[in-house]
Amino acid sequence: MIQIKHLCIRYQNKVIIPDFNFTAKAGEVTLISGRSGCGKSSVLSYIGCLETHPCQSYQYAHQEISHWNRKQKAALRREQFAYVFQERNLLSHLTVKETLALYAEVPHEKIQAYMQEVKLTHRLDVMVENLSGGEKQRFALVLALLKDPRVLLADEPTNSVDRQTEAIIFSLLGKVAHEEKRCVIIVSHAKMAIQIADVLYEIQDGRYRCWRKPNEGYTQEQLPPLSSHHAGFFRRYRKKASFIHQKKMLVFSLLAALLFMAGFGLWAKTVQQLTSLGELRTILINSQDLFTDSQIDNYQNQVGVVFVDYFYEIPQEDYLIQSYDAHQNEANPLSKGEILIDQVFADQQGLVSGDSFFLEAFNQEMTIKGIVEEPLYDSPVSSDGMSVYVSQAWFEDIPSTMLVVYADTMEHYLDFVANVHSEVGIGHRMINESQYALEQESSSIFANLQADVLQNIVLILFGLGIVIELVAYYTHLHDFGLLVSKGISQQELDSMLVLRAGRIALGEMAIALLVSILAGLFIQYIVFLLSAILAKHLCVVLFEHFFTTRISPYRLLKW
Structure with a gap:
């Protein structure tokens, strides 16, 4: 049934077994023994298509499979192989009954018979992780048999169990081979294994010897038919255990x-408020001449200066028209046909947002887009908040004797004012600071936590989130290896990884969207935050895919 010729086992560029030939038949127990580190488990993992090693020929059921790709080998593991590992690889987060429910297509009588055989019928409601070592090993053997495999591979199936459990396991393995006509391959150094073995391969110092007991054998036509319940197993597994996270890792991830x-x-709110109304602002007044573009560039290049632009004022009989500078416009756009008005002016005129107001200075009917609670710009002409703000577009390409200047901190603001005082004919007029700016300067925390520092903190937290997601993935490597050993394809594994990441990402995005809306963040920051969450989980999924395609299932089981 299985015939391997000239297999070379390597580990970390070291040859462990230079030349190994192997044959196993249906209806027989084939035993591979030897000291620890001799390479017997690596041989078994190659037989089970869990690892790759140099080999001249690997024939299964008279078909050469040594050249098969990962997808073909996964299909073979899924349909015809089953494994019992020495680490008792089980899905520990389910109960015994829930785990058995994954094999719904298997007749209940068959499940009951196997559970009675291993004396576990009284442990159905126990969590798998709470079973004893021997119980776990017996249960692992039952699960392997429920796959109805043609080939059963057992790696140290009685490691660290008592004599009674060892007898139960080897008795069942012998029965499976001799009565159910399966090909059973065991790696073990237990004496009881020799008693049930029909063929013994002993490996020592890179060499091996083979002994065979008389056995009638079984022909290819006597092999049991393939079962077809494996697709249902993976479908039910994805439904019951979709790898959202272990509870502890879920807490860390959230x-x-x-x-x-x-x-x-916090960073977005800081940048948003600084960008819109948060910086300290001043008006420069040139009493001798118009400001030039070169002067604007010179002011813009000074330390702490965020923005410099022309500023315009047009006094009216009852109010003052002021230009709404481009820096303010970035945060709250104002079109040429729209205006903002102060609360005092709105109350006096009985105006609300959406009303129309005729500006005689421009001979234009304007729409009131909004009302500001406090004046954006102070002015000696209008000290009682009777101001109307119009788009800078009304003054395109028109120089001015006034500039609006934004500074990011009080220290930089005072330095800038001291510098302009030395210029002939240049005066300044400080503008009302927003409440945010006042709070910023009076708070030692905000005084030290500038936007660039917060940005670095956010980047660190973003990286921390990726690391925790990868740690959560690391905790599942064992289960991933177990599923791959059961025959799950790379596409199915990827779909599970994407499903897990998608569910967590959707949850995080829903929370982020709700909090962002409540915090009043601008739409561009909300979009950026949601994109960052998607990018984080995309990075994790790509890493997981790369890792699981580069590491053999056998190595995954060792994690």
């Missing part, structure tokens, strides 16, 4: 996501 969102929100 905590990291919330810290990232909080840090991002």
Whole structure:
């Protein structure tokens, strides 16, 4: 049934077994023994298509499979192979009954018979992780048999179990081979294994010897038919255990996501408020001449200066028209046909947002887009908040004797004012600071936590989120290896990884969207935050895909 010729086992560029030939038949127990580190488990993992090693020929059921790709080998593992590992590889987060429910197509009588055989019928409601070592090993053997495999591979199936459990396991393995006509291959150094073995391969110092007991054998026509319930197993497994996270890792993952969102929100709010109304602002007044573009460039290049632009004022009989500078316009756009008005002016005139107002200075009917609670720009002409703000577009390409200047901190603002005082004919007029700016300067925390520092903190929290997601993935490597050993294809594994990441990402995005809206973040920051969450999980999924395609299933089981 299985015939391997000239297999070379290597480990970390070292040859462990230079030349190994192997044959196993249906209806027989084939035993591979030897000291620890001799390479017997590596031989078994190659037989089970879990690892690749140099080999001249690997024939299964008279078909050469040594050249098969990962997808073909996965299909073979899924349909015809089953494994029992020495680490008792089980899905520990389910109960015994829930695990058995994954094999719904298997007749209940057959499940009951196997459970009675291994004396576990009284442990159905126990969590798998709470079973004893011997119980776990017996249950692992039952699950392997429920796949109805043609080939059963067992790697140290009685490791660290008592004599009674060892007898139960080897008795069942012998029965499976001799009565159910399966090909059973065991790696073990237990004496009881020799008693049930029909063929013994002993490996020592890179060489091997083979002994065979008399056996009638079985022909190819006597092999049991293939079962077809494996697709249902994986479908039910994805439904019951979709790898959202272990509880502890879920807490860490959500905590990291919330810290990232909080840090991002604080940074975005800081940048948003600084960009819109937060910086300290002043008006420069040139009493002798118009400002030039070169003067604007010179002011713009000074330390701490965020923005410099022309500023315009047009006094009217009852109010003052002021230009709404481009820096303000970035945060709250104002078109040429729209205006903003102060609250005092709105109350006096009985105006609300959406009303029309005729500006005689421009002979234009304007729409009131909004009302500001405090004056954006102070002016000696209108000290009682009777101001109307119009788009800078009304003054395109018209030089002015006034400039509006934004500075990011009080220290930089005072330095800038001291510099302009030395210029002949240049005066300044400080503008009302927003409430945010006043709070910023009076708070030692905000005085030290500038936007660039917050940005670095956000980047660190973003990286922390990725690391925690990868740690959560690391905790599942064992289960991934187990599923691959059961025959799950790379596409199915990728779909599970994407499903897990998608569910977590959707949850985080929903929380982020809700918090962002409540915090009043601008749409561009909300979009950026949602994109960052998607990017984080995309990075994790790509890493997971790369890792699982580069590491053999056998190595995954060792994690």
